[in-house]
Amino acid sequence: MKNELLLKALKGESVERPPVWMMRQAGRYLPDFMKLKEKYDFFTRCQTPELATEITLMPIDQMGVDAAIIFSDILVVLQAMNIEVEMRDGIGPYLPHPITNQSALNQVLLPDVDDRLGYVFEAVRMTKKELHDRVPLIGFAGAPWTLLCYAVQGQGSKNFDRAKAFCFQEPEMAKELLQKITTTTIAYLRAKIKAGADVIQLFDSWGGLLSPTDYQEFSWPYLQQIIDALSGTVPVIVFGKGCWFALQEMGKSGASALGIDWTCSARNARYLSGGQITLQGNFDPSRLLSPIPEIKTQVKQMINAFGKDRYIVNLGHGILPNIPVDHAKAFVDAVKEYGS
């Protein structure tokens, strides 16, 4: 690997400057992405390895980030499990047949991942080839809890109240669904690693909607299963948005790094996670709308606060569609200028 910053940071090795990448870095703020978006719908982009590869490489070539993350979506795992997922304009993900009872649950399959998700692994292989080992490639999956949110609610939501009601009223059914998602996710990620992914990131985007007690019941055990199953393969990064309350547990999980959102200061994050594990984050995505000189100042302050070692610079959530490209570039450049 020509650029080993990310892998070094994940091993806890000292680096000259921390690595930097951005969640959703291959996305809607990039004009070239928008051109492809006009021509191909969402799942065509995900399911066509040539397109996924082209999109994945855009921020490497245009932003100069230190890692690639395969272009895909967390919901492809639900599709593979026989749950229909559409992407509707103005709504986002839409699942016409949400899983809200036992008979719907019985229709949820444990798929042959090579058969149903082969297009992702092909995209990984193709991207690895095109990358020529310039930077590591991150593969990812949604946390089982976050996928359950969509599977039960049927679409995005402010509080995913129907998904939570399902868990609270039918905990056994909820756990059967969570376990099916977990088992599929493990097979999916193993195949992704086999195809060439150098690092795995798990996204628990909706973990922060649960109380600490409910998180320990409906989210964390399934994430821990995945971490355990991938042990000895590649480094795993766990990002739970709003999950500051679970950082202690996460710090002892065997994960190589933890993602932090911008409501948790560097100091709190180091303290809560036990002080040893590599942390990743946590620039407020909206802060990329600040003037460029202020972005640069704040990035420097952020690195000083986290420390340059055991640290991966990132945003605290995905980059927003309305971020000017030169602001995103300034964020990346500020990291590269660090210490010089």
Place this chain on the structure above:
Amino acid sequence: MKNELLLKALKGESVERPPVWMMRQAGRYLPDFMKLKEKYDFFTRCQTPELATEITLMPIDQMGVDAAIIFSDILVVLQAMNIEVEMRDGIGPYLPHPITNQSALNQVLLPDVDDRLGYVFEAVRMTKKELHDRVPLIGFAGAPWTLLCYAVQGQGSKNFDRAKAFCFQEPEMAKELLQKITTTTIAYLRAKIKAGADVIQLFDSWGGLLSPTDYQEFSWPYLQQIIDALSGTVPVIVFGKGCWFALQEMGKSGASALGIDWTCSARNARYLSGGQITLQGNFDPSRLLSPIPEIKTQVKQMINAFGKDRYIVNLGHGILPNIPVDHAKAFVDAVKEYGS
């Protein structure tokens, strides 16, 4: 006052059991409220003292809570400041002319609150009369930051990115707007107290969207100003949703109590707030969808975790519209049965 539980808890005095009320307790889960909602639109309900009084009293009579909170909306303050606010079906609050530049900001007035918000004070006086001192009456206002979110974004939002961008790009304008809102809110709350409010609660519903640093810049100083201005009048409760990171500052602010959401455990809340101040919360509103026996068990566990003193039982955010009335009642009853 016949029921002094809330006032005692706010003073830190020992009580037999903690008081209980629910945020949005006079709301859409109540069938009688829904009947009024069919007949009168949102602002008619707010602006007609007889209706506001009738709605405010519903949960006192039907749920048996230990406090009333005047039926109104945080956005009436913006209306009084010459900012148009509509309530649109399926959208919620909608502000056709958001404040996004200096000329719009110049149109924002510091109103004579008696002139523009007299209907609220009349509702407070009428409610106090109808209550016959059965329970204390809580008056409330939105935090200046939360009101700015609506004033600038123009409607509800997942991340209020336009409001945040305004603050980050035009901090001086943002602070001018925040100060205008603060000044108006102080006059508004003083008049509300004069009209008879026994307690004030400040709602910072969107404080948790800010980083700790930005919270200290764009939210907290204005809340502190309000707390200082009300010092020596009635007890003030500050509720910042998602603001666990600011509990230390809040604990030293002179507020009488702090609202806690369900992502912050009792133990963390006591630790972060300094261990002395009265806390209020933090049952996950979705958890009221659990079976009734489980609601009762969890309420008991929650009181045990917070302790019966210096504690006010509440939800961690507003009650959801789809909560069955008997589940809400079970929540209140469980508190009353505590220790017996």
